[in-house]
Amino acid sequence: MKTLLWLILPLLLLSVGCELTSAPHGRIVHLAIALSYRGSDVQSLPAAINDGEELALAFGDLFCDRLVIGQQLIWDGDGHASETADLCRPTKEAVISHIALWVAALDSNDLLIISYSGHGLEDGSLVLAPESHDGALLLEDGTLNPLLILTVEELLSLLVPARAATLLLLDSCYSGNFITPTGSSISTIGTTEIFAAAWRRYASGATPSNCRLFVLGATTADHTSFEPLAGSHTHGYFTRALLEGLGWDCTQQRLTVRRPLITADWLYAYILANQRLPSTSEGGTWYQHPTIGGGPMELVLIKR
């Protein structure tokens, strides 16, 4: 019995001791990418601009006691083009260079938050702004210009070398495609044979998940996401619930609730419960089910 206790005790002390070492919080960078597509040849998303701008404000307020760097790549159409607007234009080149810059610059105790509000294609690809100011996203044959598309693989491969924790917030159609089937866990959304699927995953040679990358998407890989069709100050349904989860009041334009603990998992559960849309198809096609990456790790944004 004594031997057993002597075995257990050092293990316990060693384990707790690991967490007693200090882990200083570093820089927090929020890169807000938002596109309204106003005046272009695809459907406009007026709420997307509010999403990007207010997420930037909310994160600035949320981490007010830390060093926060906010960058906005926002395209509100070409009606009021200016040099400043051009600098912030979320073209594919600009988005890639900004992400690559921060991935290289940030260290292991930093946090990179990338939010995207805009269109998503059926494979999850993001639709970015054109270099030209004619609002043309479509080619003559009616297909989308492939130079404006940032694919799931392109974005995820940009994030692979990141040493910092990375949170990807995607308010776009088919954003569940960014939850790649790696690691040990399976999604139980719409899965009826959970046990069999979990065993198959255990037996498979699936590569380990990227435990520094946390993805929170508005919807599943096979479904669209929505914003209200009318209203004076609108947000995507996903982003509105996300902002509320962070404690943001859209009317007062400030954080009105300071929560003691905010994790990515908690935000997911909050959005699912408060997104003001059904999460299943029982009521028709006007629904969306948020998604979150699997794996053993959880991102802790706030712990007071």
Add this chain to the structure above:
Amino acid sequence: MKRIAALAILVGILMPLSANPTGQYYALSLSLFPYMTIPHYQDEIPMRTAAGTEVMVGALGYRFAVHDVSLEVGYLGTTASITHGFYRTRGFDSVKVALRWAYQMKENLSLFTALGTEINFYRNVDSAFASFSTAVGAEVQLAYNSSYRLSLIFPLTIHLRKEITAIQSAVGLRYQIFPTLRGGR
């Protein structure tokens, strides 16, 4: 002191010493444990600490003179780990099936081993994973009569997850009921 004496008398009345029970039995085990995770992926720290509780029910158990075998099902609840930096490991709830074998070394001391498998559901998120577990431990008999047996258990469990190997060093109680056969001649 009075309370301890009262408890001792109560146990004495409920479980007067008699022959060590044998035969078919049902069992209920409760245990608490620290849950120490060793990641297979690159993490900031070598090990993270959580805690958990396990409730196992043995529906198919049989105790021979010194051997004891049972098939058990149960629930495990594991908390999220202590936060370190921006990270912690997720908490989860598990459904477990295990085969347990014990060998009585001395009158009050048994050693046991168990093999199990679990389906685990992360809390708050719609995600699940499968795992295996293996345990060894000691069982100290506290009280018994021909119908009941109460033991203190110290299982050391290795939880084999695809991305993590975890160590549970538990302390718990195990209660076995040996039903009386009725109606025979």
